[in-house]
Amino acid sequence: ERSPGAAPERLPFSRLSQEDLAFFRETLPGGAITDPDLLEAHNVDWLKSVRGHGELLLRPQTTAQVSEILRYCNDRNLAVNPQGGNTGLVGGSVPVYDEIILSTALLNNILTFDPVSGILTCQAGCVLEGLSGYLEEQDFIMPLDLGAKGSCHIGGNVATNxxxxxxxxxxxxxxxxxxxxxxxxxxxxxxxxxxxxxxxxGYDLKQLFIGSEGTLGVITAVSVLCPRKPSAVHVAFLGCQTFEQLLGTFKLCKGMLGEILSAFEFLDAACMGLLNTHLKLPNPITDCPFYIVIETSGSNSAHDEEKLHNFLEEAMTSSLVTDGTVASDDTKVKALWSMRERVTEALTHDGYTYKYDVSLPVEGLYQLVTATRDHLGSRAKNVVGYGHVGDGNLHLNITSPGPDPSLQGAIEPFVYGWTAGVRGSVSAEHGLGLKKRNYIYYSKPRPARTSCELYLEAVGVNVG
Ligand code: FAD
Ligand code: MLT
Ligand code: ZN
Known part of the structure; x- marks a missing residue:
């Protein structure tokens, strides 16, 4: 039997023929790429942990072209891997074998924007940061923001939810x-x-495709409701001595900042160490075991500042928070945010990274990091925790000098079992991809089969 973390077998898909290539070259003039140098970046994921051997990259510009490609591949039984910005962290964005890579990079037009309703429609290959820039000129923002914004596509964002x-x-x-x-x-x-x-x-069919990771179809266009750009943004970077104090700060902050609270993120001292060492980002406050990034967004700076000031005073006097700094000008706001956003990048400099993205009851969010540290002892180089406290989403990351199957064996299924034990989810926001696909049952009952398995069953392949 294959181990749960192993790659799936290559299924009996057809191999690309000269006739196939001729068809794609005619259908997509200039958009059917076979140059191995150009294909290289599309065959390796962002973490450089999964490498495929796709021999053809297709770059359609219209929905009609995507339709022609998929119809042909379906008739010819050719495997297709949809790809957006290739920033996915679970190995789903690149081929494992010789799948055709269908990139959305040239499906990159903004279609409409209505400044009254704030509704944007665009093609799936628009880069998130490009959309944000376009909207900001009109005093709106995208409802989502992530560290990968400079590369990820809105279609990929929707496909991974x-x-x-x-x-x-x-x-x-x-x-x-x-x-x-x-x-x-x-x-x-x-x-x-x-x-x-x-x-x-009738049914809300689009929901099926949100988070389906390319298994049910290729998203070619998206309409999204965008909020107004807040005119006042403040960021506080705070330090706490214990995770309990961090949770106490979260509780206080929800009560005192209420409707202006727009983010509550955390990182631990081990993350801070990686930021200092690998990215030379100095700690803006005194060293603490835990750090919080709080953001407020509102329409009245004086009002928000007063609320933030009262909250910080209370957090300090009740000894929830040990030290902190606040920013409202763009440069310092960005600098404080980078202490949280760039942890992912800092980890890549620390060695091979085993990434876990779990939803847990917020009270016990950090216990999994401590339990994993205890469980692994000196086998791991670093065990770090960061994430979206406000959403109950922990990012547990473990580094080692290189890929280490015995370390991986010690982590998995330990982390998944622990997560299942508190009724958490083994994939909070990154998806299942290749890396987590075999662990779905830790969080979903058996009948909740992956759509890929259902498809395989439907075509007569035994998935066990
Ligand atoms: P890809 O990586 O290209 O693809 C991801 C998956 O979606 C693949 O399975 C692919 O086949 C499928 N897919 C892509 N486009 C389509 C389409 N048009 N139709 C159908 N299927 C498609 N994720 C978060 O949730 N929150 C974060 O805060 C976050 N921060 C990140 C920070 C960094 C530095 C990095 C590198 C990644 C981060 N991610 C985060 C993960 C990743 O960026 C997101 O999952 C992103 O949404 C993926 O978009 P993409 O365009 O790069 O998709
Ligand atoms: C984040 O929150 O920083 C992202 O999800 C990326 C990561 O988990 O490293
Ligand atoms: Zn995240």
């Missing part, structure tokens, strides 16, 4: 995505690109 740094305030994409256009595996175009706030006419 990405959470990120603003979820606490604006909710998940399941609420802010109003419509999707999707091309199904057989080439049929499903037009659910609604721009309506309310739509109870």
């Amino acid at each position: 990405a959470g990120g740094l603003r979820l606490l305030r604006y909710g998940s994409l399941r609420g802010t995505v109003l419509g999707l256009e999707v091309v199904l595996a057989d080439g049929r175009v499903l037009d659910c690109l609604s721009t309506l706030r309310k739509d109870n006419t």
Whole structure:
């Protein structure tokens, strides 16, 4: 029997032929790429932990072209791997074998924006940061923000149901995505690109594709509800002695900052060590075991400042917080945010990273980090914890000098078993991809089969 972490077998898909290449070259003039140098970056994931051997990269510009490609691949039984910005962290964005890579990079047009409703429609390959820049000029923002914003595509965000740094305030994409256009595996175009706030006419089909990670079809266009750009943004970077104090600060902050609270993130001292060592980012406050990034977003700076000031005074006098610094100018706000956003990058300099992205009851969020440290002892180089406290989402990361199967064997299924024991989820926001696909049952009952398994069963392949 294959081990749970092992790659799946190559299924009996067809191999690419000269006739296939001729078809794609004719369908996508200039958009069917076979140059191995150009393919290299598309065959390796962001973490450089999964490498495929796709021999063809397709870069369609229209939904009709995506439809033609998928219809042809379906008829010819050719495997396809949809790819957005290739920033996914679970190995789902790159081929494992010789799948055709279908990139959304040239599906990158903004279609419409209505400044009254704040509803944006765009093609799936628009880069998140580009959309944010476009909206900011019109005094709006995207409802999601993540460290990968410079590369990730909105289609990839929807396909993974990405959470990120603003979820606490604006909710998940399941609420802010109003419509999707999707091309199904057989080439049929499903037009659910609604721009309506309310739509109870029948089933909400688009929900099936949010978080489906490319298993049910290729998302080609998205409509999304965008909030107004807040005119006042403040960020506080605080230090706590214990995780209990951090939770106490969260409770206090929800009460005292209320509607202006837009993020509550944390990192531990081990993360701070990596930021100092690998990225030369100095700690803006005194050393503490835990750090918090709090952001407020509102429409009246004086009002928000007063609230923040009262909150900080209370947090300090009640000894929840040991030290802190506050920013409201753009440069310092960005600098404080980078202490949280760049942990992922700092980890890549520390060695091979085993990444876990779990949802847990917030009271026990950090216990898993401590338990993993105790469990692994000196086998791990570093065991660090950071994440989205406001969403109950812990990022537990373990580094080692290089890939280490025996270390991985000690971590998995320990982390998943621990998570299941508190009724958590083994994938909070990154998805299952290749790396977590075999662990779904730690968080979902057996009948909740992955769509991939259902498909395989339907075509007669025994998935066990
Ligand atoms: P890809 O990586 O290209 O693809 C991801 C998956 O979606 C793959 O399975 C792919 O097949 C599928 N897919 C892509 N596009 C489509 C499409 N158009 N139709 C159908 N399927 C498609 N994630 C979070 O949730 N929160 C974070 O805070 C966060 N921060 C990150 C920070 C960094 C530095 C990095 C590197 C990653 C981070 N991520 C985060 C993970 C990642 O950025 C997100 O999952 C992102 O949404 C992926 O978008 P992408 O365009 O890069 O998709
Ligand atoms: C984050 O919150 O920083 C992202 O999800 C990326 C990561 O987990 O490293
Ligand atoms: Zn995250």
